[in-house]
Amino acid sequence: MADLQHFDVAIIGGGPAGQAAAVALSGHGLSIAVIDEQPRPGGQILRQPPARFAVQAWLEGRSYAPLKQLLARFQALSGITWLGEHSVIGVQQGSVMAMGPEGVTTISARHILIAAGCQDLAVPVSGWTLPGVYAAGGIQAFLKGQQLLVGSRVLLAGTHPLQLLIAAQIVAAGGTVAAVMFAQPRSAMIGALTKHPLAALRRAPDLLATAGALRTLARAGTPVLFGAKIEALTGNDRVSGAITNQGQVACDAVGLCYGFVPQSAVPRMAGAQMKPAGPAGGWACVHDEWMRTSVPGIAAAGEAVGVAGAAAAAAGGSLAGIAIALDLGLIDADAADRAARQPRRALLQHRAFAALLDAAADPTDHFPKPAGDTIICRCEDVDHATLTGQVSAGGSANAIKLATRCGMGACQGRNCEPSLLRMIAETGPGSDPGFTARFPARQVSIADLLPPE
Amino acid sequence: MERADVAIIGGGLVGCAAAWQLARKGASVVLIEAGDINAGASGQNAGSLHFQIERRFLENGDDLAEQGAQIVALSRHAVTDWATIEGDLAADLHVAMDGGLMVAETAEQVALLERKAARESHEGLAVRTLDGEQARTIAPYLSPGILAANFSADEGHADPRAVTPALADAARREGASVRTATRVRTIERDAGRFRVEGEGLALSADQLLVAAGAWSTEICALVNIHMPLYPVALLMNATERTAPMVPHLVQHVGRRLSLKQTHAGNLLIGGGWPSRLAQTPNGGFDLSARAQMIPESLTGNLLAARDVVPGVTQLNLIRSWTGVTAISSDQLPIVGPVPRVPGLWVAAGGSAFTLGLTFARMLADAMTGGDADELALLSPARFEHLNGFMG
Amino acid sequence: MSADRIIHGVVRGEPITIIVDGEPLACFAGETVAAAMLAAGVDAFRSDRRGKPRGLFCNMGSCYECQVTLVASGRRVRACLTQAVDAMEVVTRG
Ligand SMILES: Cc1cc2nc3c(=O)[nH]c(=O)nc-3n(C[C@H](O)[C@H](O)[C@H](O)COP(=O)(O)OP(=O)(O)OC[C@H]3O[C@@H](n4cnc5c(N)ncnc54)[C@H](O)[C@@H]3O)c2cc1C
Ligand SMILES: Cc1cc2nc3c(=O)[nH]c(=O)nc-3n(C[C@H](O)[C@H](O)[C@H](O)COP(=O)(O)OP(=O)(O)OC[C@H]3O[C@@H](n4cnc5c(N)ncnc54)[C@H](O)[C@@H]3O)c2cc1C
Ligand code: FES
Numbered sequence: 001m002a003d004l005q006h007f008d009v010a011i012i013g014g015g016p017a018g019q020a021a022a023v024a025l026s027g028h029g030l031s032i033a034v035i036d037e038q039p040r041p042g043g044q045i046l047r048q049p050p051a052r053f054a055v056q057a058w059l060e061g062r063s064y065a066p067l068k069q070l071l072a073r074f075q076a077l078s079g080i081t082w083l084g085e086h087s088v089i090g091v092q093q094g095s096v097m098a099m100g101p102e103g104v105t106t107i108s109a110r111h112i113l114i115a116a117g118c119q120d121l122a123v124p125v126s127g128w129t130l131p132g133v134y135a136a137g138g139i140q141a142f143l144k145g146q147q148l149l150v151g152s153r154v155l156l157a158g159t160h161p162l163q164l165l166i167a168a169q170i171v172a173a174g175g176t177v178a179a180v181m182f183a184q185p186r187s188a189m190i191g192a193l194t195k196h197p198l199a200a201l202r203r204a205p206d207l208l209a210t211a212g213a214l215r216t217l218a219r220a221g222t223p224v225l226f227g228a229k230i231e232a233l234t235g236n237d238r239v240s241g242a243i244t245n246q247g248q249v250a251c252d253a254v255g256l257c258y259g260f261v262p263q264s265a266v267p268r269m270a271g272a273q274m275k276p277a278g279p280a281g282g283w284a285c286v287h288d289e290w291m292r293t294s295v296p297g298i299a300a301a302g303e304a305v306g307v308a309g310a311a312a313a314a315a316g317g318s319l320a321g322i323a324i325a326l327d328l329g330l331i332d333a334d335a336a337d338r339a340a341r342q343p344r345r346a347l348l349q350h351r352a353f354a355a356l357l358d359a360a361a362d363p364t365d366h367f368p369k370p371a372g373d374t375i376i377c378r379c380e381d382v383d384h385a386t387l388t389g390q391v392s393a394g395g396s397a398n399a400i401k402l403a404t405r406c407g408m409g410a411c412q413g414r415n416c417e418p419s420l421l422r423m424i425a426e427t428g429p430g431s432d433p434g435f436t437a438r439f440p441a442r443q444v445s446i447a448d449l450l451p452p453e
Numbered sequence: 454m455e456r457a458d459v460a461i462i463g464g465g466l467v468g469c470a471a472a473w474q475l476a477r478k479g480a481s482v483v484l485i486e487a488g489d490i491n492a493g494a495s496g497q498n499a500g501s502l503h504f505q506i507e508r509r510f511l512e513n514g515d516d517l518a519e520q521g522a523q524i525v526a527l528s529r530h531a532v533t534d535w536a537t538i539e540g541d542l543a544a545d546l547h548v549a550m551d552g553g554l555m556v557a558e559t560a561e562q563v564a565l566l567e568r569k570a571a572r573e574s575h576e577g578l579a580v581r582t583l584d585g586e587q588a589r590t591i592a593p594y595l596s597p598g599i600l601a602a603n604f605s606a607d608e609g610h611a612d613p614r615a616v617t618p619a620l621a622d623a624a625r626r627e628g629a630s631v632r633t634a635t636r637v638r639t640i641e642r643d644a645g646r647f648r649v650e651g652e653g654l655a656l657s658a659d660q661l662l663v664a665a666g667a668w669s670t671e672i673c674a675l676v677n678i679h680m681p682l683y684p685v686a687l688l689m690n691a692t693e694r695t696a697p698m699v700p701h702l703v704q705h706v707g708r709r710l711s712l713k714q715t716h717a718g719n720l721l722i723g724g725g726w727p728s729r730l731a732q733t734p735n736g737g738f739d740l741s742a743r744a745q746m747i748p749e750s751l752t753g754n755l756l757a758a759r760d761v762v763p764g765v766t767q768l769n770l771i772r773s774w775t776g777v778t779a780i781s782s783d784q785l786p787i788v789g790p791v792p793r794v795p796g797l798w799v800a801a802g803g804s805a806f807t808l809g810l811t812f813a814r815m816l817a818d819a820m821t822g823g824d825a826d827e828l829a830l831l832s833p834a835r836f837e838h839l840n841g842f843m844g
Numbered sequence: 845m846s847a848d849r850i851i852h853g854v855v856r857g858e859p860i861t862i863i864v865d866g867e868p869l870a871c872f873a874g875e876t877v878a879a880a881m882l883a884a885g886v887d888a889f890r891s892d893r894r895g896k897p898r899g900l901f902c903n904m905g906s907c908y909e910c911q912v913t914l915v916a917s918g919r920r921v922r923a924c925l926t927q928a929v930d931a932m933e934v935v936t937r938g
Contacts, residue, residue, distance in 0.1 A: 037905050037925055044904065050927065052857030052874030085925070087905070092745060106748070119906045131887040131899025138903030138924075146879040147850040173850050237897050238887055253847075263906065271743060378901070379908065381893045394633070399489035402496050402614050405717070410693060410771060410908035415901075439746055439773045442905070443693060445919050446755050447766035453759075693920070767918045 005107045007033040007081065009324055010096045012088050012266060013115035015043020016067055016310045017302025017317035019074035021113050024321025024339075026077050028330045033107055034080055035098050037087040037442070043302075044117055044137060045310045046071055047145035055147060063209045067310055088116070089440035091270040093297050097440075103448040111297055111324045114267050114285065115317060118260040118303035121280045122415035123158070124376050124384070125368035127233030128256065136255030140166045149175040151253025155242055157181040157230045158257030159363040161189070161210055164224070166255060168213035171220045178251040180217065181228035181244060183366035189226075192360035196352065206309075206353070230368050258363040260307045261418060267304060268437035270295050276431075277306050279362040281418035283434065290323035290340075291316060299323065309357070312350035318343040367422070377416040379409020391423045397432050400424075407435045410443060457483040457630075459820065460649050460658035462637050462672050464488075465495035466613075467800045468664035469620035469631075470813030476627035478821045483656055484621075484629055485649065487636035491617040493666045497776025498806050499689055499723040500613040501702050501711050502535055502548075504528040505555050505580060505605050506569050507804065508706055509725065509784065518572065520785060523830050525576035527811055530827070532607045534810040544619040546611050547716040553608025553702035554583075554592055556599045556761055562707040563601045569706065570603050580605050594699055596763050608702045610713045610721075613806060640675040647676075647796065660820055662798040667740055667779040669801035676794055679839040681782035682802050686728040686744035686775050688754060692768040694718030703761060710757040712765075720765060722758045726750035728775040744775040778805075782836075788812050789825050789832040793844040799833050846885030860930035864912075871928050878903065878910050878923035889923065890937035900924060912936050 009025060011018045014036035022032055034041070040048040046067055049055050059068070074080075083098065086105070090097040091114070096107040120135030127133070136156055142148040143166075154170055155178040156163040167177045182189070217224055225246060232243045233254055242249045261282025268274060268283065273294035277284035284307075285293050285300035292299050301320040302313035319340055326336040370376065372385035382404050390400045397420055400406055406420060407413030413435045424432050459475050461468045464486025472484040486492070510521025532550075539546050557563045566582060573580045581604045588602040589595050595602075621631055632654060640661070641648040647661040663672045663680075673680035695718055703712040709724035727750055731742035751773060758765045779802045781787050786803030798820060800812050812828070819825035825832070849856075857873025864877075864886055871880035878900055881887070888897035889910050900910035903924045910923040915933035923934070 039927065049854075050857065050874030052872070054855040056853035087925075090746070097748075119904060120902060122901070122907070129892065129896065129898055131889075131897055133899065133901070135902045135904075135907075138901065141903045142847070142879060142882075143850075146875060147854045147856075148879050148883060149848045149850060150882060151847065174852065175848070238899070271745075375892075378892075378898075396489050399492065402491060403618060405614075408772070410911065411906060412772070414906050436743070436774075439751075440770060443769040443771045443908070443920075445766070445769050446692065446759070449755055449770065450752060450759060450766065451756075769920050 005033070005105060007031045007107060007109045008328070009033070009111045009113065010035060010107050010109035011113045011115060012091070012096065013043065013117055013302065014038070014041035014082070015115060015117045015302060016045065016070060016314040017115035017117070018043070018113065019070050020314040020317030021115065021301060021321035021324070022077060022080055023070070023073055024318045025325055026079065028325060030079065032080050033083055033109065035083040035086045035088055035096065037085065039084045041074060041082065042071055044141065047141045049145055049147060053147065059144065061209055063206055067314070070314055087442040088266055089442050089444050091266050091298070093270070093295055099442060099444045099448060104444060111299065111327065113320050113324065114298065114300040114304050115302040116263040116266055116304050118262050118307050119414065120256070121259045121261050121282070121363070121418055123256050123258045123367060124370045124374050124419055125230055125233060126371045126374045127235065127239065129375050129378060130233060130235050130239040131237065132235065132239035132252060133233055133254045133256065136163055136166055136257035137260070139253065139255040140169065143169055143173060149173060151251065152176060153178045153251045154253045154255060155179055155181070155249055155251035156255045156257055157183070157242070159183050159366050160257045160259045160361040161357065163255065163257035164210055164213040164217070166257070167222060168216040171216055171222060177217070177220070177222045178249050179223040179225055179228070181230065182226045183229045183363070184226065186226040189360045192356055195359065196356040229366065232371070258367070259361055260303065262303050262307060265412060265414065265437050265441040267293060267298070267300055269439055269441060270298055272298060272300070278358050279364050280307070281421060290326070291320035292323065308351050308354035312347055312354060315343040315346035315350060319347065376419050377406040377409065379411050380405040382406040387420060387423060391427060397421060397424060397434050398436055401435055412438065412441070455483070455656045457481045457656060457658045459660045459662060460485065460647060460656055461662045461664055462649070463493070463663070463665035463668070464490040464621065464631065464633060465493045465664065465666050466617045466620065466809040467805050467813055468662070469617050469624055470810050471662055471664060471800065471816055472624035472629040472631070473620050473627060474813050474817035475820065476624055476629040478817060480821060482624070482629040483658065484624065484631045485635050485637055485651065485654060486631070486633045489633055490621045490631070494776050494778035495617045495806065496613055497689065497774060498613050498778070499711050499721055500610045500806060501713065502531070502550065502609050502611060502807050503553060503702060503704060503804065504532060504578060504608050504807070505553065505603055505704070506573060508704065508709070511565055511569060511706065517784065520783070522572040522576050524785070525573055525578045527808055527827070529577060531808050531811045534814065535611065538810060542619045542623050544615070546615045546619060548609070548611040549716070550607050550609035551700045552604060552606050553704065554588060554602040554604055555704045555706050556588065556595065556602045557706050558598050558600060558760065559707065560600070566601055566603050566706050578605065592701060594762050594764055596761055598760060610702055612716065637672065637675070640672070642676065642794070645796065660796045660798065662800065662816065662820070664800045666801060667777045669779060669799060673799065676797060677843050678791060678794060678797070679836070679843055680787065680799060680801070680833070681836055681839060682779040682787065683782070684730060684738055684740055684777055685780050686730045686777050688723065688726040688728050688746060688750045689774050689776060690722040690751070690754060690770055691772045692720040692722070692765065693771050695720070695768055698764060699762065705757060705761060708757045709754065710761060712758055712762055720768065722754055722765070724754060724757065726754045730777070740777055744777065746773060746775065786812070786831050787833050787836070788816065789828045789834070790819070791833045792837055793840050847882040849883055860928060862928045862931070863933040865936055873928070873930070875928050876924055877912060877926045877928050877934060880928045881923065888936070
């Protein structure tokens with residue numbers, strides 16, 4: 001284990017939330033560490049290409065513009081220690097343990113902000129463990145960050161409208177999308193829009209981006225289907241097709257897009273109080289009006305407090321930064337309130353839009369039906385039939401984990417927990433708190449945890 | 454009101470094994486567990502089957518070492534109990550008894566090993582003392598820094614995830630009633646019987662067995678009895694899976710270390726390193742809140758592992774967790790009848806993964822009219838002085 | 845089937861070679877090991893207990909399906925977060 005580094009503030013995550021918090025905290029002479037396992041800041045929405053690449057016309061869409069401005073401001077800040085390629089493996093009040101290329105570092109900080117973002121909801125369906133089947137966000141990150149098209153005929157399937165955007169980006173990059181399949185009927189999506197007309201209006205640019213995506217796909221002749229449910233993904237050594245309720249589709253890559261869940265390993269390990277994050281599942285940090293979690297000295301912002309999009313993440317990040325300045329006595333309550341007015345208003349607006357998206361994208365009734373031998377826990381190869389048996393015997397998620405190894409593997413249950421909790425929820429009311437989060441949030445070499453020999 | 458011959462509180466290894474043994478003898482048994490079966494120490498422990506005298510008995514002087522030696526007699530029974538349990542339950546519990554090594558790195562520790570081996574052979578436990586070379590011949594994964602080791606051929610490990618649920622299933626098959634998600638709230642003594650109540654539970658039993666691990670003190674308090682058991686929070690670590698590398702149980706005579714490889718291939722590293730128990734707002738320990746990892750425990754544990762099995766440094770740590778178990782004021786388990794309250798039995802404290810099957814079998818004998826002579830050493834009677842004003 | 849690099853409007857780092865399971869694999873400085881492997885048509889990172897090949901899944905560090913071993917250090921790392929470096933040798937569990 002390497003040296004101890006001290007900072008006034010440690011921010012976990014260099015996405016919009018972490019950037020906005022750093023910007024809000026700048027100018028006070030604080031020492032701030034921003035820790036991210038990606039080499040460059042940007043977060044999931046602005047996954048930057050490597051510094052070695054030069055990419056013309058990178059993320060030119062209108063909705064990316066304000067985020068790129070924020071990123072530029074962040075990158076121009078002085079007094080920030082950017083700890084890229086560092087994965088946070090543990091957090092306790094006042095300290096963060098991070099694993100980087102040189103080993104493990106312990107960082108002490110008076111205030112910690114968890115802005116670790118979200119991840120794609122992993123949705124099991126027969127054949128989903130075949131090479132070539134990806135979380136849709138992963139396909140998009142290859143596009144944005146590596147300038148790579150994962151296949152020559154990509155099928156996108158799920159319930160989340162983001163898959164339209166991803167499909168359009170693939171087409172714009174010269175790729176082919178076999179189809180975009182929404183499992184829900186079109187009426188479910190339109191219904192959500194008409195139920196929240198105000199929120200929809202206020203976020204017209206985002207909806208226009210969707211409309212733009214639809215136009216791009218129409219020009220390319222890409223089918224966008226509703227009520228189209230995948231039943232199985234097929235192939236021998238890699239995916240070569242999908243069986244759906246609307247026939248078979250040939251493809252050499254699949255992106256599953258049923259929504260996003262907060263990255264909750266770090267706050268749960270720190271003992272922060274959590275709440276169910278939304279219809280896609282997962283856990284969000286409970287926070288007060290200043291983004292403080294239940295653990296003193298630990299705040300949370302961005303998708304860590306619920307999946308509401310990049311603009312909401314940035315607003316929440318600003319608010320958290322202002323609150324930390326307040327808690328450190330750098331500004332007084334009046335100044336904090338004044339500064340918080342704008343981000344608070346923005347947060348409210350964006351959350352209203354997020355509620356609309358949640359309703360439109362709600363996967364609850366549209367998940368594929370796994371077969372008995374469909375693997376639910378990818379790391380430990382635990383199949384659906386095994387879990388069905390355990391769930392019907394009435395065990396909690398922790399008891400089932402203990403009994404079957406579901407959630408005990410390399411990913412620490414990040415992928416399978418929502419699936420298992422859905423199965424448990426189907427057996428009746430009651431709320432299962434999910435797996436107990438364990439150290440380390442990312443696996444770490446034992447050599448790195450020890451002083452050199 | 455529901456009636457039973459025996460009520461058992463606690464669905465860990467001890468409670469479930471006792472339920473099975475008592476039900477087999479024809480007793481009507483109700484087992485009551487606050488959470489899930491195996492939710493306590495029994496599902497969180499290291500799964501070591503250690504029959505050599507434990508390091509904790511050796512580090513505090515000769516008197517304690519002498520007591521530790523007396524447990525060896527029980528360990529000999531445990532060897533048989535573990536060798537037969539998979540057949541008895543018709544279940545795969547991943548019991549592996551391929552031998553265990555207790556290693557030494559310094560001359561002082563070597564001397565400790567030798568004294569320990571002498572005590573053990575006096576108690577009839579076969580232990581061989583090997584020098585470093587001999588140890589590395591049977592265990593090539595050991596560091597060149599190992600100077601000597603005691604080898605016990607019967608030691609090994611079993612899968613804590615599998616054992617207790619299998620015992621609970623066996624108990625059910627023998628007719629025991631197993632109630633999970635039922636926390637015992639009150640216990641009344643009523644005309645020589647015990648009235649045990651909790652959510653959805655009202656039970657009257659002739660005898661009551663407290664097998665609630667670290668929570669046993671609270672349960673005994675419900676019957677107005679002091680039981681000097683103290684909760685301890687212990688750290689465990691698991692590596693990623695790797696090819697077969699360590700067939701034995703590995704322990705250290707002078708440092709806190711237990712290391713083994715599970716059937717799935719993960720190395721489990723523990724040995725009694727503390728985590729910090731959560732506290733209640735008004736002082737005291739809060740066993741329902743999660744304990745905090747102590748970074749020094751993590752490094753201390755992994756350092757000991759590296760010094761004994763250098764190959765571990767090549768592996769990734771995938772999970773660390775804390776389990777809460779109970780230790781008694783004199784380190785020995787407390788198992789047997791409580792003199793002041795006829796019909797009340799306790800089984801808690803100590804290394805009751807290794808010894809739990811044996812405790813349960815002997816208790817079941819004693820509770821159905823047999824004698825408890827072999828458990829005399831562990832009898833709650835030794836704390837009778839604490840209960841002079843209780844009962 | 846292999847993944848395709850977008851060429852138009854993209855200038856990559858200099859060409860380098862990494863070695864995957866003993867086979868040289870041409871790629872570009874700055875690319876992740878995962879991207880380099882996919883672009884070369886290597887999409888199986890391990891086999892599961894049924895003996896079936898597994899690919900990577902999330903490309904953001906959370907699923908651990910892309911783990912490979914770096915031969916030089918013996919470290920097991922996530923290929924989607926590891927930058928390819930010339931002559932880097934990696935081993936999958938395919
Ligand atoms: C793959 C993916 C693609 C997405 N694409 C879009 C899109 O195109 N359009 C859209 O509107 N929304 C998209 N989203 C949602 C989007 O992430 C959010 O709207 C927004 O980026 C959230 O901002 P944030 O600051 O909360 O988190 P993020 O932007 O996700 O930033 C969090 C950062 O924390 C880092 N991190 C997480 N855990 C750790 C750890 N343990 N140690 C170190 N660092 C850690 C991550 O590497 C990440 O860089 C996507 C989400 C994902 C997961
Ligand atoms: C990390 C760790 C490693 C260990 N390693 C080893 C080892 O390698 N070898 C070994 O021999 N021993 C080991 N031990 C010790 C061993 O695990 C315990 O001695 C043994 O599991 C105790 O079993 P038990 O049934 O008495 O208690 P537990 O398994 O703790 O069960 C007690 C049960 O009582 C329940 N309960 C509590 N209150 C109530 C209530 N009011 N109503 C109803 N139910 C209640 C609890 O929910 C719990 O399930 C280890 C312990 C720990 C913590
Ligand atoms: S692909 Fe999921 S961790 Fe790399």
